[in-house]
Amino acid sequence: MSQQGFRPQAFRDPAAAQRLIAAAKAAVAEPVAIMEFCGGHTHAIMRFGLRDALAPEVRLLSGPGCPVCVTDDADIDLAIALASLPDVTVATFGDMIRVPGTGGSLADARARGASVEIVYSALDALDLARNQPGANIVMLGIGFETTAPTIAAAVRVAADEGLANFCVLSLHKLTPPAMRAILDGGVVRVDGVLGPGHVTAITGSDAWSFLPERYGVPCAVSGFEPLDILLSVRDLAVALAEERPAVINAYRRSVTGQGNLVARQLMDEVFVLGDARWRGLGVIPASGLDLAPAYAAYDARNRSAIELPPAGAGPHARGCRCGDVLRGVIAPPECPLFGRACTPAKPVGPCMVSAEGACAAYYRYGRSPS
C-alpha cells in the first residue's frame, strides 16, 4: 500500500467529517454524553474543533486519560528527590518535565542542579546507563498500557545484560480501573465510552467487554485522526439509539480483539498489580503496576532510602480543581484558576502542564477570540 494510506491526511477529509457529524447527530433521539479516557483524544478533539461541532446532541466529556495529569504529587516529589541525589540521573519523557509536585517540577530541580535527561524511548535510558557506568539511571515509567510494555521490555533487556546501574520508578497505571471508578462514582452521567485506540492495540478490544456487560455502556475503540474519532462517535450514537451496548472496534487497522500478546506477556512478567493513588480519584486498588519481585533489583523504590510522606495530605494549590476536571465533573473554564492564575505559561496543576491535559487542550484550542 502506498504511504498515502497511512498518512494522517487520509483521515482528515472535511467533507467526510461533516457527514459523520450529521449522522451522529441524526442518530440520537436525546442528548448523549460520551467520555474519552485518553489524553490523545482530548487533544485531537480540541485541535480539530470536534466538541463544538458535535454539541449539543453529543456531549464529549474528558476523563482521567492523561497519565501525566493523574500522577500524584508524592510521585513527582519522589522523582525529584531521586534526581537530586548525587550520582542519580532521572531519565524522563518530555511530558513530565514541567509538571509541578509540591515543591516545583523536574525542570525546576534541574535548574537547581539535579540531573534530569529527556529521552524519547526507554531504550535511550538503557544507553545512558551503558555509557555512564558511574551513574545510576532511573527511568521514570509514566503511561498507561501503551507505554508500560516498552518499559517492561527495557527492564528485561537490562536484566538480560546484567545492567546494574539502571532501574525504573514505575508510576504506570491501568485504564479499566479508572473507567470503573468514574462509572461507579455516579457523579457524571456517561452514556458511551470512546475507547483509547493505542492502549487497546496492546490490551485488545475484548478488554472493554465489561463496559457493555457490567455497565450497559457501549464502547467504540477509536483512533486519533479526526475521522477516526467521528466514526467512533457515530457508531456509539447508533448503538445508543438502537439500545445495543457492545464493544465496537472502530480502529481495525491497528487493533484486534486480543491485542498484542507479546506485549501483554512481557507486562505480566515484569510487573505486578498494585494499588495506585490517582490525582483526583484517590487510591484505586489494583490500578497500578509495580516491578515484580523477580525484577526487584530494577525497582527504584528498592534502591533508594528516600521516604516521603504519603500524598493526599500534601498541600494543594488553593483553588486547583484538577481532580474535578479529571473526573469530568467540571469543564476547564469552570475552574476558578483557569486562564487567570493557571495558564500554560505558568501552570498550577498538571491538567494545564500536560499538552494533552484537558485544561491545556481547552486553553490552546477551546477559547474563542472574543
Added chain:
Amino acid sequence: MGDTVLLAHGSGGLLARELLDDLFLRYLGDDELHALEDAAVLSPIDGRLALTTDSYVVQPLFFPGGDIGKLAVCGTVNDLAMRGAVPLYLTAGFILEEGLPMADLERVVASMAATAREADVRIVAGDTKVVGRGAADRLFINTAGVGIVPPGIHISARNARPGDQILVSGAVGDHGLAIMTQRHGLRFESPIQSDCAPLSGLVQAMLAVCPGVHVLRDATRGGLAAVLNEIAGQSRVGITVHEEAIVVHEAVSAACELLGLDPLYAANEGKLVAIVPPDAASTLLEVMRAHPLGAEATIIGEVQAAHPGAVVLRTAFGTQRLLDMPAGELLPRIC
C-alpha cells in the same frame, strides 16, 4: 596553536596573539580587523543608523544546515534587514570554554567568514575571552550589527493595519526541527536542514517594488505563532491565518507528528513574515518567489480590526481556533 582552547588564549599574551593570527585573522580577512586597533573607525554614514545586538548559545554547535557561526551572522543581519536596513558591519565577541577543541572553533570561524561574504557584510571588530571548564557551554558568540535604513522606509511591528495581507517567505519549522532531531537523545535521521540564511537580499528586492511594506519580522524562537502574536499585540490588531496556506516540508511535518510538536511553534532562521498593504501583496509575492530564499512564499492571512491582539487559525479541517503564544520550550512528548 594547540588542539584545545586554553585559559591563556584569552589572556592577551603570546598565545592569545597566536590564536588571533593563526585562526581568527586567517578567516576573517577584513582590513579593519587586521589593523588590530582598539576600535574600528569607519567611513561616515549618511542616513538613519540601525543597530542591533544578539547572543548565540545554540547547542549543538553544528547541526544539519548550519552552525553557531553561520547562525550568528545570519541572525544579526536579519535583525537589521527586518527594519529595512542594509547591513554594513558586524562585531563578533567570543566566549570560549577552556577545553573547546580548536578544530571546532576553526570550523565556526570559517563558517562565519563565509556567511559574512555571502551576506555582503564586514566583520570589523572582535573580542575573545576564555572561561574555565564548566563556566560556559563550549562556545558563546555575541554580536552587534550596524546598518543603514534608506530614506522613506518605515518598517515596524506597530504598523500592521486592518486589511493588510500577511506573507511568509517559505516553509516553516525546518530550523527548530533540525535542532530538535539532534537533541535530547532523539537521534532521528532526517533530511531536515536548518533554513539558516541571510535575508537582506530578499528584503532589498521586496522594498524595491514596495517600499511601503508595513511590518517585517523573522520568525525565530517561538516560530510563526510567536511572531504573529507579537505583531497583533504591538499593532493592536487581530490576525487570521489559514492553515492550508502555510507551507511545511514533508519531513518537518513527519518529525512533528512523531514528536508531538506543532511546526507553527518551531524556530526558523531564514524566514520572514511580511505584512503589507493589500494592493501590494500579489506583486510582492511574485518578487519573493523569484528570489532563491522566497521560492515557497505564500500569502497566509490577513489583518483585521476584530479581536485585537489575538491570532486566529482557520484549520485545514474547516474549524477555527486561537493560535496562542508558545508557553515555553518546545518539548517532545509521548502522550
Added chain:
Amino acid sequence: MCLAVPMRIESIQGTQALVDMGGVRREISLILTPEAREGDYVLIHTGFAISVLDEQEARETLALFAELEEASRELDRAEGREP
C-alpha cells in the same frame, strides 16, 4: 499515551528495525512485534513498534470515508445544490 504514528519498516537487523515516515527515519525496537516484516507499516510509540498495521482494514476504512463523501455529493446533486 497515545502518540503513536505509522511508519514503514525499511530494514530489519535482529530485534531492531529502521523505519521511515516522510523521510524521517529512526532505529526502533521490534521486541513487542517480533512478527513484523520488511515493508510492513507499524505503529511506533516511544521507539517501539506496538502493532503491525493491517493494510486491508486501512483500505476498508478509507473506502468507508470515500463512500461518505460520495453519498454527500449524491445528496447535494439530488437536492439541486452546487457540488
